Amino acid sequence: MQKQLSLVLTALVIMLPINLQAAQSDRADSVKVGTLGGPTEKEPVWNDSEGRYSRFLVRSGAFHALVDDLDGDGRLDLLFTSHGGNMIRVFRQTATRRFEATDEQEIAGFHPNDTIALPGTPKRYVINAEGRSQLRVVAAQPDGRLTLISDYSQPHPLGTTPFSWPGWGPLSLAVAPYTGSSLTLLRDFNPEKGETKEAIKIATEADPQPARLADLNGDGVPELVFPTFHGNKVWAIEHAGLEQAPGLRELASFKKGWPRQAVPFDLDQDGAMDLLVPMSVRPRIVGLLNDGKGQFTRRAPISYPGAIGVHTLAVGQDAGGRYLLAGGSRALVLYRERKEQAGDFENRVVERPDFTWPNRVELVDVDGDRWLDEIGR
Numbered sequence: 001m002q003k004q005l006s007l008v009l010t011a012l013v014i015m016l017p018i019n020l021q022a023a024q025s026d027r028a029d030s031v032k033v034g035t036l037g038g039p040t041e042k043e044p045v046w047n048d049s050e051g052r053y054s055r056f057l058v059r060s061g062a063f064h065a066l067v068d069d070l071d072g073d074g075r076l077d078l079l080f081t082s083h084g085g086n087m088i089r090v091f092r093q094t095a096t097r098r099f100e101a102t103d104e105q106e107i108a109g110f111h112p113n114d115t116i117a118l119p120g121t122p123k124r125y126v127i128n129a130e131g132r133s134q135l136r137v138v139a140a141q142p143d144g145r146l147t148l149i150s151d152y153s154q155p156h157p158l159g160t161t162p163f164s165w166p167g168w169g170p171l172s173l174a175v176a177p178y179t180g181s182s183l184t185l186l187r188d189f190n191p192e193k194g195e196t197k198e199a200i201k202i203a204t205e206a207d208p209q210p211a212r213l214a215d216l217n218g219d220g221v222p223e224l225v226f227p228t229f230h231g232n233k234v235w236a237i238e239h240a241g242l243e244q245a246p247g248l249r250e251l252a253s254f255k256k257g258w259p260r261q262a263v264p265f266d267l268d269q270d271g272a273m274d275l276l277v278p279m280s281v282r283p284r285i286v287g288l289l290n291d292g293k294g295q296f297t298r299r300a301p302i303s304y305p306g307a308i309g310v311h312t313l314a315v316g317q318d319a320g321g322r323y324l325l326a327g328g329s330r331a332l333v334l335y336r337e338r339k340e341q342a343g344d345f346e347n348r349v350v351e352r353p354d355f356t357w358p359n360r361v362e363l364v365d366v367d368g369d370r371w372l373d374e375i376g377r
Contacts, residue, residue, distance in 0.1 A: 044101040045091060054099065056091055060084030062377040064114045066125070067364045070140040076366050077144065080377070081108060081115045081127070088115065088127070090144035097367050102144040107136065113178065114159040114210065120171065124149060124191045128157040130178050135160060137191045150194030154184065159210025163222060167242040169197065174224050174237070176210045183208050183226070183237065185246060202248055205231035214264035214273045216294035223294075225251070227259040227277065234262045234277060234288070251275070251296055257282045257309070265315045265324075267299070267343040276302075278310035278326060285310060285326065287343065305349055306331030316363030316372045325374055327358035332376060 039046040039057035046055045056062075056078070063083035070077040075093040082089070088108050091099040108115070110131025118124045118137075125146070127136040135154050138146040154175055161174040169188025173196075176183055182204055188197035211224040216236060224237040232254040238247045251262075257279035267274040272290040279286060284301035291297070304310050306328040314325045324335040324345060335345035362375040 045099045047097070051097060054097065056080065056099070056101075058082050058085070058089055058377075059087065059104065061359070063112070063359050065360065065362065065375055065377050066115050066117060067362065067366060067375070068117050068125075071142045071144055072123075072140075073142075075368065076364070078366075079115055079125075081112050083111050083113060083130075086110050086112065086131075088112065088146065090140075090146075092144045093366070096369075105146055107138065107146050107148060109134075109136075113157065116160055116162070118162055118171065118191055119164075126160050126173070126191070128160055128175075130156045130158065133157075135173070135175070135194075137194060149192060152186070152189075152194040152196070156180070161211045161213065161224065163213055163224065165221060165239045168239075174211045176208050176226065179207060181206050181208075183211065183224075185224075185237070200245065202237055202246060204228055204235065204248065205233060207231075208235075209260055209262075211237070212262060212264055214275070216273060216290060218272070218292060225262045225264065225275065227262050229258055229260060232257050232259065234259065234275065236294070251294075252277070252286075252288055252298070254279070254286070257286070259286075260311065261313055263313055263315055269342040276313060276315070276324070278304075278313040280309045280311055280328075282309050283307070283328075285313065285324070299343070302335070302345055304328060304333060305347065306333060312358055312360045314361045314363045318365065318370060318372045320371070323363055323372060325361045325363050325376075327361045327376060332358065332361070334374065 038055050044057040058080045060082050062080040064081040066079040078091040080089050087104040089104050090102040094100050108127045109129045113128040113130050115127045125138050129136045133155050135152040137149040156178040157175050158178040159176045173186040173189050182201045185200040186196040205228040207229040209227050211226040213222040214225050215222045221239050227234045234252040236249050240247045258281045259277045263276040264273050265276045267287050272292040274290045275288040277286040283304040286301050287299040288296040308329040310326045310328045312327045316323050322337040326333045333347050333349050335347045338344045358376050363372045366373040
């Protein structure tokens with residue numbers, strides 16, 4: 001990661017670029033955020049003079065960010081969903097690291113959550129429209145505007161995960177609720193019509209979080225992996241064949257921690273997909289090592305040098321190595337794996353006195369130069 005393009009989503013949130021080339025020891029180096037310029041209503045995109053980072057104005061803050069080529073010009077654009085602002089705003093990348101803002105769009109309705117891209121063609125997106133109790137399927141136009149394709153009634157959706165299982169059609173969806181005790185699987189979902197062949201509720205403990213896809217046992221069929229927040233457990237929903245209901249299996253349990261994510265990541269690089277579980281009220285990231293058959297053992301946790309715990313975690317890889325980006329209370333931490341030891345990380349801290357929690361972080365090559373960029377919101 002030789003450069004960092006930091007994409008920050010409100011006028012008050014600033015993320016400085018982090019240079020891990022200078023981090024040569026085990027200690028967590030710290031960089032404090034100073035007073036910098038920022039976007040305005042008139043100029044909603046602000047770039048620093050050296051082209052290191054950009055800031056974007058999103059009313060009431062961004063709950064979720066989607067990075068995708070929305071307008072079809074070959075460049076990645078940014079779509080920010082504002083839960084508090086009840087709207088979506090698109091920033092089109094018209095040249096390398098140069099973005100143009102669209103007007104705010106109210107298509108998401110009251111208190112929207114994640115907006116995700118669906119696989120396949122034509123390109124479609126799903127808005128988890130919590131206040132409308134709908135999944136809203138939309139298409140993006142060349143100017144960044146979203147147009148409605150279909151609606152599917154779904155109580156208070158928080159996040160949706162597209163997946164494909166044998167015998168389940170080309171596209172199915174796993175929907176996590178904003179609050180509740182079940183995940184809903186929409187088998188063979190048709191985004192053009194907003195219809196599904198079957199809706200299957202999988203009972204869980206309270207507050208299941210949005211699922212991630214991971215092939216845990218190497219059979220080529222991905223499991224849906226997710227934590228339950230207050231239950232302090234990690235689970236997998238497994239394909240059980242054409243005539244059987246999907247199975248729910250507990251993968252790990254913790255005494256405390258309130259995990260929000262279970263992130264697939266091959267920690268020991270043995271070819272089996274392991275899991276990283278950041279603890280939101282403990283300063284650590286728990287690693288679960290997979291034996292290749294879907295059974296997990298706990299390894300020594302990765303320490304988090306911020307206060308309280310880790311609210312959000314992203315992973316990524318470029319020519320510089322493998323990285324983790326963790327956001328928590330008043331701190332953003334970038335980890336780089338040591339080349340001599342798989343799963344061992346050095347880190348660098350950016351203190352964030354201007355806000356409490358980042359909603360999400362991402363590591364994505366936004367500008368197409370083959371180096372990861374940091375996105376915080």
